[in-house]
Amino acid sequence: MPALPNSHEALLKNREYLYGRLAILGPADPALMPALAGSGLVVTERFGLWQRLSSLEGWTAAFGYDDPVLSPGCADTVVVFLAKARAEMALRLELASWLVAKGGRLILVGEKKEGISGAVKQLRALAPQAAKIDSARHCQVWQADHLQPSETFDVRQWLQWHGVESSGVRFQVAGLPGIFSAGALDAGTAMLLDSLASFPLKDGPVLDFACGAGVIGTWLQLYQRSLGEPGTQVDGVDVQSQAVICAHSTYQRAGAAGTITASDGLERVEGKYAAVLSNPPFHTGIRTDTSMTEEFLRQVAGHLEPGGELRLVANSFLPYQELIRRHVGPVSAIAGDKRFTVWSARRH
Known part of the structure; x- marks a missing residue:
């Protein structure tokens, strides 16, 4: 053993x-x-x-x-x-x-x-x-x-709320101890949101993988509504209990629509999506660990409609480009700097 x-x-x-x-x-x-x-x-x-x-x-x-x-x-x-x-x-x-x-x-x-x-x-x-x-x-x-x-x-007595703003859209996000980036909009997610404003998704259901407190799904729906469009339902999935609690709370306060599921990877996700979005974690405790994201990349094509898009933001040093190309399809960097890169790929 x-x-x-x-x-x-x-x-x-x-x-x-x-x-x-x-x-x-x-x-x-x-x-x-x-x-x-x-x-x-x-x-x-x-x-x-x-x-x-x-x-x-x-x-x-x-x-x-x-x-x-x-x-x-x-x-x-x-x-x-x-x-x-x-x-x-x-x-x-x-x-x-x-x-x-x-x-x-x-x-x-x-x-x-x-x-x-x-x-x-x-x-x-x-x-x-x-x-x-x-x-x-x-x-x-x-x-x-x-x-x-x-x-x-x-545990809900421990909920703390903070404001997030991107592209003129502001809303409240729930936080709990132990959740990623509680209290602020992290730079990677901010870059991903900017890319969604600059390069809109095609119509259809959306999945937010490793959704955390539900920032991406909430923002996308509120941003679309600010343009006079109906908000696209965004389902969320996360492995952590606090994230599931916070995402439910953030969606509820913002009036966002979507199912939040607790799952180890994509195991409990059903159906196919026009787009899958993610700012996936790469740490387990204090150690770098990309295994969950690599497993996600191997499985995500099975949850994309034909021609569906994977859009993922990650630290620029992480070796995801070849994995995305191999398992999803043609991939390109649509935004980036020395710290982060936003990758976009279409399913073969």
């Missing part, structure tokens, strides 16, 4: 501190749960990982922070793995303090190089009695006992 992440190995080394009903927040590898040889609740924000966790015997898997299987006081021990962003760590700790039973235990685990020291400060703000119980596998393991649980938890 492949080696588990360092943080998972550190937890297994200290499994004697786990007691009673378990809840595990933010694991990276589903192999951890069978290694714990127990049962309980496991929470992930990633749809593909949730699917794998759902198949584990004895474990109840929750997708994100609003899954209906989550309930207060359901765990005697809650294990929280380090989140990559400080704001999401605060969200995880608040969820943990709602899931834990009165007098229960919280275990925090994370790698030193990924910022466990900052998370410890957040833990101690919640539980001043927290103490380190081990350093192992370049990680620290902290424990807090006799917790007083929170009475309420609602």
